[in-house]
Amino acid sequence: xxxxxxxxxxxxxxxxxxxxxxxxxxxxxxxxxxxxxxxxxxxxxxxxxxxxxxxxxxxxxxxxxxxxxxxxxxxxxxxxxxxxxxxxxxxxxxxxxxxxxxxxxxxxxxxxxxxxxxxxxxxxxxxxxxxxxxxxxxxxxxxxxxxxxxxxxxxxxxxxxxxxxxxxxxxxxxxxxxxxxxxxxxxxxxxxxxxxxxxxxxxxxxxxxxxxxxxxxxxxxxxxxxxxxxxxxxxxxxxxxxxxxxxxxxxxxxxxxxxxxxxxxxxxxxxxxxxxxxxxxxxxxxxxxxxxxxxxxxxxxxxxxxxxxxxxxxxxxxxxxxxxx
Amino acid sequence: xxxxxxxxxxxxxxxxxxxxxxxxxxxxxxxxxxxxxxxxxxxxxxxxxxxxxxxxxxxxxxxxxxxxxxxxxxxxxxxxxxxxxxxxxxxxxxxxxxxxxxxxxxxxxxxxxxxxxxxxxxxxxxxxxxxxxxxxxxxxxxxxxxxxxxxxxxxxxxxxxxxxxxxxxxxxxxxxxxxxxxxxxxxxxxxxxxxxxxxxxxxxxxxxxxxxxxxxxxxxxxxxxxxxxxxxxxxxxxxxxxxxxxxxxxxxxxxxxxxxxxxxxxxxxxxxxxxxxxxxxxxxxxxxxxxxxxxxxxxxxxxxxxxxxxxxxxxxxxxxxxxxxxxxxxxxxxxxxxxxxxxxxxxxxxxxxxxxxxxxxxxxxxxxxxxxxxxxxxxxxxxxxxxxxxxxxxxxxxxxxxxxxxxxxxxxxxxxxxxxxxxxxxxxxxxxxxxxxxxx
Numbered sequence: 001x002x003x004x005x006x007x008x009x010x011x012x013x014x015x016x017x018x019x020x021x022x023x024x025x026x027x028x029x030x031x032x033x034x035x036x037x038x039x040x041x042x043x044x045x046x047x048x049x050x051x052x053x054x055x056x057x058x059x060x061x062x063x064x065x066x067x068x069x070x071x072x073x074x075x076x077x078x079x080x081x082x083x084x085x086x087x088x089x090x091x092x093x094x095x096x097x098x099x100x101x102x103x104x105x106x107x108x109x110x111x112x113x114x115x116x117x118x119x120x121x122x123x124x125x126x127x128x129x130x131x132x133x134x135x136x137x138x139x140x141x142x143x144x145x146x147x148x149x150x151x152x153x154x155x156x157x158x159x160x161x162x163x164x165x166x167x168x169x170x171x172x173x174x175x176x177x178x179x180x181x182x183x184x185x186x187x188x189x190x191x192x193x194x195x196x197x198x199x200x201x202x203x204x205x206x207x208x209x210x211x212x213x214x215x216x217x218x219x220x221x222x223x224x225x226x227x228x229x230x231x232x233x234x235x236x237x238x239x240x241x242x243x244x245x246x247x248x249x250x251x252x253x254x255x256x257x258x259x260x261x262x263x264x265x266x267x268x269x270x271x272x273x274x275x276x277x278x279x280x281x282x283x284x285x286x287x288x289x290x291x292x293x294x295x296x297x298x299x300x301x302x303x304x305x306x307x308x309x310x311x312x313x314x315x316x317x318x319x320x321x322x323x324x325x
Numbered sequence: 326x327x328x329x330x331x332x333x334x335x336x337x338x339x340x341x342x343x344x345x346x347x348x349x350x351x352x353x354x355x356x357x358x359x360x361x362x363x364x365x366x367x368x369x370x371x372x373x374x375x376x377x378x379x380x381x382x383x384x385x386x387x388x389x390x391x392x393x394x395x396x397x398x399x400x401x402x403x404x405x406x407x408x409x410x411x412x413x414x415x416x417x418x419x420x421x422x423x424x425x426x427x428x429x430x431x432x433x434x435x436x437x438x439x440x441x442x443x444x445x446x447x448x449x450x451x452x453x454x455x456x457x458x459x460x461x462x463x464x465x466x467x468x469x470x471x472x473x474x475x476x477x478x479x480x481x482x483x484x485x486x487x488x489x490x491x492x493x494x495x496x497x498x499x500x501x502x503x504x505x506x507x508x509x510x511x512x513x514x515x516x517x518x519x520x521x522x523x524x525x526x527x528x529x530x531x532x533x534x535x536x537x538x539x540x541x542x543x544x545x546x547x548x549x550x551x552x553x554x555x556x557x558x559x560x561x562x563x564x565x566x567x568x569x570x571x572x573x574x575x576x577x578x579x580x581x582x583x584x585x586x587x588x589x590x591x592x593x594x595x596x597x598x599x600x601x602x603x604x605x606x607x608x609x610x611x612x613x614x615x616x617x618x619x620x621x622x623x624x625x626x627x628x629x630x631x632x633x634x635x636x637x638x639x640x641x642x643x644x645x646x647x648x649x650x651x652x653x654x655x656x657x658x659x660x661x662x663x664x665x666x667x668x669x670x671x672x673x674x675x676x677x678x679x680x681x682x683x684x685x686x687x688x689x690x691x692x693x694x695x696x697x698x699x700x701x702x703x704x705x706x707x708x709x710x711x712x713x714x715x716x717x718x719x720x721x722x723x724x725x726x727x728x729x730x731x732x733x734x735x736x737x738x739x740x741x742x743x744x745x746x747x748x749x750x751x752x753x754x755x756x757x758x759x760x761x762x763x764x765x
Contacts, residue, residue: 077419079444155594158595163585184588184589184743186743189590269534269590270533272534272736274589286732289730290730290732291727291732291733291762292762293762
């Protein structure tokens, strides 16, 4: 799509521009200089205003990060630093099958958590955009999984699925589908934890997408309809591109939420059975506080942080790309 | 409109976003190296012994313990009381001790004193025992409860209560199934099959989130067969024949459905519910099960210890202790406080607030204690055969903390409870996991 010619039809619609609205024309050079001076002044003001917060943030994050760096490269414990061991803790962690098993589960948990909650959130956001009776009430009710404390919801889920006599296994049994052990079978436990994560997270996605959809002018769809676009074409070529930035941002945030998610897993399964639901953050916790191996545990946390930063950068580039397009 | 690229770019800068992402991504790091907090100076303000205690029973216990602690007045000192939750307790203690804001005296995890002793934070209790010998209380200790705390350098802690794992059964379920209460492994297997046919769980346990009963059961069955994780010399001895035999028996119970196939995921609440709902017929649990599950009708009672195939009998016990720290306003006052507190312990059992056995004979003879026949049976039949995690050895150590709460034992237990293994493979994996923890 060219940016030098005035867009029309679906092309205008993809940019979220209403028919006949602004969208073309070149900037005035005089205005641009004045804007540039103002921008420099604004930047300086912003800098001085932000400086105290930045210093505070550096102190708050910098000190623990520095301490974590020390712990990850020493063989001590929570009280004593111990001896310097260089990258030995990282080598040990990377050579451990438990780490790779946890990494594999974390990856799967994150993929299902991010895209599962996004798909459900998107579907519900689109549904709530239509005029349905008591839409506002539904919106509030749909937020409950996100609002309710995880301790409460994990307890509720435990009672729903934990024993053969729990509600869901009983339902399966009455339907002649056997008695699935949702938390006792490794595969089912992993699946249950992921479904629980999607259930907890979809309201966040729904809100993000609802907010993005709210800013899309309805006349865009009217224009597309007049151009003969089908419902699917409107969804795939208007809705999705228009919410792309929000989608990428929500993916980044949800990726971080999923990778760092401790309570969802720990409260429901404790990482079991037989490590089937042990994610990296659970493994890091157990290594430090159950095996009392501080260095390796912090090394796991470091590796997670680095991975998350890389993923965030990659997804951010995708946001930039979607902006340019 | 937010979809305008230029507007959005200025409002949402690359550096700003990356900064946010990095900050959010660093959460696991911050969490991993974060610490607890403490509100006072180390050991307590001048003249005040800071005593940290755990929620050993209902809140009424802590109220009574607080009253006792704050009633201390000796060695020109007084004492303050602080309740520390079990959740992340080791982190709470560690960070407080590291920042010199920890307690002068505390209760805590069974092996915590040994962990902190390794780190040079424990004040030895030899003078406390000398004082107890002088006031006559030393002779009141039950046999064998003091020795486990002796190290080459001195006593690391003083026992104050015993956490034991007796076997319990529900009478009505055995009557319904028409079987006798098991006396040994063979009758346990037979009874389990009949109980299962009657719709009951023949050997209830659990190893889900936060539930360590299953872990303790595995070790208890090894001890019950004359085995154990350690040799008499204190070396790792996981693969001994008695352990293999015990694990094979556990796998037999699993394969026969005598142990609930979902037990691997059972939390403490799930397990309690199984007892309360009349599903669990037999199993190893803590003290005070009727009160704990809310059925004091007398249908749930302590069973006699069972014998292994070679005639061995054993029960698992955790001697909980009071420890003193080097960071104290006055070591003399810390010692005086511990002696004082031990002298007041009977009040806790007198008020029926404790969910553990006392370490003093005189308390086991109090009418408030003996009025519960389950207590009497445990003291009479279980205490004499009780062994610690250190078995086949006797010396407690910091390593036992990693065994008790560590990943190796939990993974081993869960592997057995899922039944998808053989005894030797499971024990080998357990041994390998323990070795990797203990060398760290």
